[in-house]
Amino acid sequence: MKIYDLASPFLNLYEPSKDYYENYFNEYPDIYNYYFEHHCYKKENKLEHALITHPKMVQQMQWITQKFISLTPQITQAYEKRFPIKFTKDTYIFVGLGGSNAYTYLSMDPHVAFCVEKFEPDENGLHVIIAHEFGHATHHLFTTYHGIEAKDIQWSSPFTWLLQEGVATYLSTLVVNVDQDIYFAYKRDPEWLTFCEDNKASIVTAFLQDLQQKTFAEIFKEWFSINGGQTFGYSRIGYYIAYVLVQHLVANESIEHAMLYWGHADFEERMLELIHNIL
DSSP: OOEEEOHHHHHHTOOOSHHHHHHHHHHSHHHHHHHHHHTOOOHHHHHHHHHHHGGGGHHHHHHHHHHHHHHHHHHHHHHHHHSSOOOOSOEEEEOOSSSOSEEEESSSSOEEEEEGGGOOSOHHHHHHHHHHHHHHHHHHHHHHHTTOOGGGSOTTOHHHHHHHHHHHHHHHHHHOOOOTTHHHHSSOOHHHHHHHHHTHHHHHHHHHHHHHHSOHHHHHHHHHSTTOOTTTSOSOTHHHHHHHHHHHHHHHSOHHHHHTGGGSTTHHHHHHHHHHHTO
């Protein structure tokens, strides 16, 4: 696995102009074509905003870039030591326009990308987001190692999203030791976690209702996207449900059992039963 620092060349010679950004994007077409297609919509509007905000963030983004470079090998080595996997695909660190903060992509042996403009200069938070994204990669590689193929997984299902995010969050707790709320927010946000813990039954009940009444796209936005949170006033609460579900699976079996759970032929039925069990 190689780590490609695409951010530093951009930041070291930074100019707040549209041409400067477009030339940068054009230098790495494979990275940015995928980014703008899947993780950053309304490019022109976001570029206008970046031209205002980024000049004040250059030093911060430089610091964050160096932290990603130094912390990533610590996380990958910890996962490779614990599980029968090997990270072979590359990691990209770059400046985006405020879309997704990080993502894995392209395969069950995925590339990993981090967008430095989306993060605060908090080392614990950066440590956790690296662990979370490589937790997804670990989950995929471990799945493949045990003979489960991508075509056998229902990627557009909310039950799959729950398992994915629950496993990635749980795995991050195994390789990074920070306050519990940081595993969900990638920064300090105890209010979010306290709300979830105090209102678990109401949250799970509302999620079950949405499974019956909403489209998958609506469920994703409300429960898994930073742009959701209309029901309770807090976004990404699906991550809390996901973590509790995986905790339940680990308590009854093991994290390895949880990681392979989507291999069951009746996976969605099992997940629905689990959701009812954590009420």
